[in-house]
Amino acid sequence: MSSNLHQAGVRLLRQLGRHAELIMDAYQAGSVNEGACEPSAVDKLKKAGILWRPEADQDLRLTRTVRAMLEEALSDERNRQIDANVGSALATIKTLASHYKEARSNVDHGAAEAYLADLSEHVYSFTESLAYSTRVLWGRINNEFGYVGTINAKIRENELAQSQVSELRSGLELFQFSELGEIAGDVRELRKLLVTTLQESLSRNAEELSLVQGRLLELLGRFRQIRGRTRLLKGWLLYTDLHPDYRPGDHVSHKQVPSLFNRAEALLAPAAVDVHNSQQERELMEMVARIKTISHSQVPPKRREHDVSVSLSVSEDFDIPDNPLKLAVDEYFCAVIESGKSQSALAYLAEQQLPWDSESWLYQVIGGYEGLPDEHKAYFELEPLGEPHPVYSGNFIIRDVELWLA
Secondary structure: OHHHHHHHHHHHHHHHHHOHHHHHHHHHHOOOOHHHOOHHHHHHHHHOOOEEOOOOOOOOEEOHHHHHHHHHHHOOOOOOOOOOOHHHHHHHHHHHHHHHHHHHHOOOHHHHHHHHHHHHHHHHHHHHHHHHHHHHHHHHHHOOOOOOOOHHHHHHHHHHHHHHHHHHHHHHOOOOHHHHHHHHOOOHHHHHHHHHHHHHHHHHHHHHHHHHHHHHHHHHHHHHHHHHHHHHHHHHHHHHHHOOOOOOOOHHHOOOOOOOOOOOOOOOOOOOOOOOOHHHHHHHHHHHHOOOOOOOOOOOOOOOOOOOOOOOOOOOOOOOOOOHHHHHHHHHHHHHHHHOOOEEHHHHHHHHOOOOOHHHHHHHHHHHHHOOOHHHHOOEEEEEEEEEOOOOOOOEEEEEEEEEEO
8 A cells, every 4th residue: 555655646746747737737727727728738737636627618737736735835825725724623623632532442543653654744734824924924014914915915915814803813812722632542643633732832832923914914004004105196197287377375384284284203202310210320420520610700709817726625514304294105115114014094094193295295105115125115105095987997086095004
């Protein structure tokens, strides 16, 4: 069987080489001119599956596989097509994987090897088809759809490419690798084909398709801008043809210049040092260092009539009296130590009949506690007494504080 397949392939390639001129004429013209060709050569190409007739009254054409081979080999952007049908390829891959697992479980090694070879061919053919489609799209983008001659045709080709990209990306979303992993199971060959190979290829192509879609949108905007300007220019030319006596007015002499004619470039802004640019810090420091102090004061310096003697003596000591409120808070802390019980700050204020208002007293008690050294603060516990704010959450209203020994 392998020998027969080899011989059939050799015969097919010989047919392609022997009738290369006829095949290329059919490729460029789209059909075969049977009147200018030998009937025997045409019959041989039909039997070999290179030429086919769609309808009885139609001309002979190249088969799709031969045309696709020529398009890829010749890098012919005009005729190359994109296959965006991903769902059919996915269904075929799943079916072949199921066939392989069934043959493997039945210990049918011959069928299993055939199914595995067929599955490998489909997987690699699918990944190559995705890469081929991406290359075709990039080729069309790089020459800006140069195989069509008008802006409208470029826009239509761009929209077609965008629809193909959308279909390809939607098709790639059909691949659920969790499902493929369950189909592959613990079979190493299936996991390599269905998970590793496909995931790497799909990730790479999905990223490429995202870039392609962004570039297509950018090109579409440019084409539409060119078309708008072209329409404006054609409209102006048509108007001048219909009104040959038209002369534009002197818009410069008008006080209100229409915005269509006011296209002057903006003047350069006055130069200024960018003090926020860290790269210019060294130059700025050098400039500042070269600045000399210039005094324009004309007042003559005053001279003393006689020298003033300066004597150095020991400064006198002086004391700063303590704040009475602070002293009262210290006494409050000492009272808590002596009693050993917790005591409210406002209760102590009322009991001792101290002259300060409650708010100042509470502020000073809290400040006195917070101002203690850490080793002294460890001997006390201060708890604020109050309630949360009824309207603004997160705020706590302190009505009183209570102090006791830890």
